[in-house]
Amino acid sequence: MRVLLAYQPPYDWAAMLGFLSARAITGMETVVNGVYSRSIGLNGVHGTISIKPAGADALEVTLDFPDPTAVPEIVARLRRMFDLDADLPSIHRHLATDPLMARLMAERPGLRVPGAWDGLELAIRAVLGQQITVVAAIKLAGKLVAHYGAPLRSPLSGLTHVFPEAGVLAAADLARLGLPKSRGRTLSGVAQALLDDPLLFEPGREGGVARLLALHGIGDWTAQYIALRQLRDMDGFPSGDVGLINALAALEGGPVTARELLQRAQVWRPFRGYAAQVLWTSLSRVD
Structure with a gap:
């Protein structure tokens, strides 16, 4: 099945694809x-999606999924994942009051905030990424999927497994993957928390960050990252992120602390998440 997902241009597909490719x-x-x-997995049913640009104002999705009644939910998830409903003109007008943001957005006017297909998957990725590089975190995620993910038969080369379900991860000894025991407990605890509260990662739900911070092993960086990419809180801002600090320091030519970054970000509210994406993307030009 093919589905077109329309959006309001511009859209920086190269930046989105680069983000997804690196992870x-x-x-x-x-x-x-x-x-x-x-x-993809939805309600215990497994399939695949492929997505690419279709002209200047839509993405084309090729969907291989055995349950046609799930198509509306799949489309809704993909629209969030690829940030297709963002009102970029309004966001840009607000952020452009900061000359640095105005310059960076003019260079990459179609930047979106990448979302996630699934809340548990994004939370597990975020926990795995605590205090290690993106490359190292993705290797660990690959081990996790290979050990605990459901096998998948697909004609698409390279797609062999579906991300593990919450029940599997909650019961697993994830320290077997070579993780510190405390990190393994955090991962299993996140999965158990989702079983206890199926709406834990529901986008737009009130109090989402507070619920995340109440979980063992979830600090502010992890909670804010999940809030931005899964809960779709466009003001989500992991101020202690090394990439954000380094990007601002390189752009402004001097050292920056996490506290200074947070203070600078006040003017970007309520769209600090988009400002963060602009800064992260700038790293490829300032490194």
Whole structure:
């Protein structure tokens, strides 16, 4: 099945694809010739999606999923994942009051905030990424998917597994993956928290960050990252993120502390998440 997802231009597909490619989990995601493909699971049913640009105002999704009644939910998730409903003109007008943001957005006017297919998956990625590099975190995620993910039969090369379900991860000894025991407990605890509260990662729900901070092993960086990419809180802002601090320091030519970054970000509210994406993207130009 093919589905077109319309959006209001501009859209920086190259930036979105670069973000996804750098974080693609082996066995679950591929990026080939400008097309992003991945396995998906919904209500215990498994399938795949492939997505690419279709002209200047839409993305084309090729969907292989055995339950046609799930299509509306799949489309809604993909619209959030690829940030297709963002009102970029309004966001840009607000952020452009900061000359630095105005300059960076003019260079990349179609930047969106990448979302996530699934809340548990994004939370597990975020916990795995605590205090290690993106490359190291993705390797660990690949191990997790290979050990605990459901096998998938797909004609798409490279897609062999679906991300593990909450019940599997809650019962697993994830320290077997070579993680510190405390990190393994956090991962299993996040999965158990979702079983206890199925709306834990529901986008737009009140009090989402507070619920995340109440979980063992979830600090402000992790909670804010999940809030931005899964809860779709456009003011989510992981102020202690090393990438954000380094980006601002490089752009402004001097050292920056996490506290100074947080103070600077006040003018970007309520769209600090978009400002963060602009800063993260700038790293490829200032490194």
